[in-house]
Amino acid sequence: MTHTGLAIVNPAAELGLVGYDQLCRALAVAATVDEVAKIQDKSKAMQAYAKQARNRGLEADASEVRMRAERKLGEMMDSFRQAGHMSKGGRRPQAETGVSGTLVGWGVSLAEIGINKNLAKAARKASGLDDIAFAQALVNNRERILFRDDRPVFSTAKKQALRADRERVLAGRIKALPKKRYGVIYADPEWRFEPYSRSSGMDRSADNHYPTSCVEAIVARDVPSIAAEDCVLFLWSTAPMLLQALKVMAAWGFAYKSHIIWDKQRPGTGYWARNQHELLLIGTRGHMPAPAPGEQPASILSVPRGEHSAKPAEVRKLIERMFPNVPKVELNRRGSPIPGWDAWGNEFDLASESHKLEDSA
Template sequence: GSPIPHPQHLFDRFGLAMGTVDADPLAWVLSRNLHRRHLSESQRAMVAAKLATMTRGRPGENEQICRISSERAGELLNVSRRSIGAARAVRAEGVPELSAAVEAGDVSVSAAAALASLPLSEQAVIVARGKAEIIAAAKRYRDENTARKKALRAEKEARLGAKQRALPDRRYGVIYADPEWRFENWNNDTGNDRGPENHYPTSDLETICRRDVASIAADDSVLFLWVPMSMLPDGLTVMARWGFTYKTGWIWVKDKAGLGRWVRSLHEVLLLGTRGAPPCPAPGTQWQSVITAPLGRHSEKPENFHRLIEDYFPTLPKIELNARKARPGWDAWGFEAEGEG
């Protein structure tokens, strides 16, 4: 910002009394006065942005006043770095009337920041029409920006899918795995009849880890990995050994509770890990993290999750490990998969 001799004008603008104090004037004034005004987060973000860009105003000096950084300004004003970033964009790129609208509490700093990238002449016309037009224009701009991001993401995913399908050796952009986890029964006399071994062969952790999944994974790929809650550390170990980095996951809430030592399990976890740089979903297209679906056969997973994966990655080559059955457009490998490879 432009050098100024003193921050008095800032406090005058927001109705704060400067007072007289021998200590750091900014920290003192903020602590003594902010609670007297019911400033919104957007208004506080504008104050913080000004604090973080003020200079002492002495010739030849470019030191921030009282050495206030963006992080410190955010702490003093109780606003996030994201809000301060939006406020700085409004101040740097917006017309003065746009900043004034935020400072007056008429519009949010995020709405103003959405408009700040528009040409100044276009901003001036929008602001001149008043608060309602600013809010409506910000929504239009965000919607257009979201649509562009969706289109760019779809194009990137399609290019990646075509590239992976063209490889001479089959590599997959999506690997969906439900390993044959081996549980330890707390009572072998009564537990084996209900355990997985009674329905399909199981493997110990090291056997699953040694599975050469990395050799079929494309350079930019995603792993969807089912793991029971009681074996969550094992799931993360397998993901890392297969060459993927954990990112997030979903919870499947079942309609019937199972057994367990500490709790009766009513949910299972689907972990998501990445290798390389597969495209994230476009903003607004992500599925919610909790999905409710009824139980099927032993260890069978709801079809909702196949649809989720297909929605996220419609063109990437896909394989399901330990598949119950073949699925159109997917390769399948597993104990029960028909036509398995």
């Protein structure tokens, strides 16, 4: 088998469709295994160069030529083998040579025509596909290249370390702001739930335990003024007040992301169902980092209920594990101060007016 002296553009010298078109034309007229193998080699080199140059279009084109060359090579190898022109491998005894120097009675091996085992395997695989399957393989390969995620792949431990670094950097940036801002806002609004009848349905209302506010008053609070550019909101909601809570979250400038269910372990009141749970909605603004893989909390927290409206201390600890460094504030705080937290609430005596969130209602 002879070389044709085919000149194929060097992908490093000329990056673009000229090289791709030339490879396609060369493959269309290639008549020998040697020629097709050279085209496969050139297209593979172009594919590697295009990937390095981050030209996905050219990379996909070069990869398609490579696959077509491998299929054509496999078909040629099959026809040669069936005609007895290819050896079946193994050691060949000394053979008689003809006047032209070619072997008499023996076919040539893949190694003798410059085809290694990997190329031969790829060629056999490609030629084993029917036309429909091969066309689909071309489409799948192009989509894989064009929509490939080139972001570096890190281990879970590495992702956790990177996320921890990001949280520390974010904390430093928030603390450096000239006015007090928070990266975590934890809120338990005093929702006013309207019963079907205020004359008969107020016996177990929250108004019997603490003052409540209408949704409009909660929406109007200037929470955005204390939220850092990158901030996460943890917002408590009961099942009947879910739509109102989502309205408040949006009005405060946060986008809903997920929620955690607090299973109180015993049922309470309710019209359609006796509510045994409350929802802790999670929303963000800016680019607040989610927990690293393996560090996300479970979506259900099962803790016995305490006194009316009191929330489990486990939730605050959960938030602290997520965001150990960023400044945190608890709205509607009940009870004594918590180290590491600022607070505002009807039942919390502020030590400093500078941390007070005025109710604009």
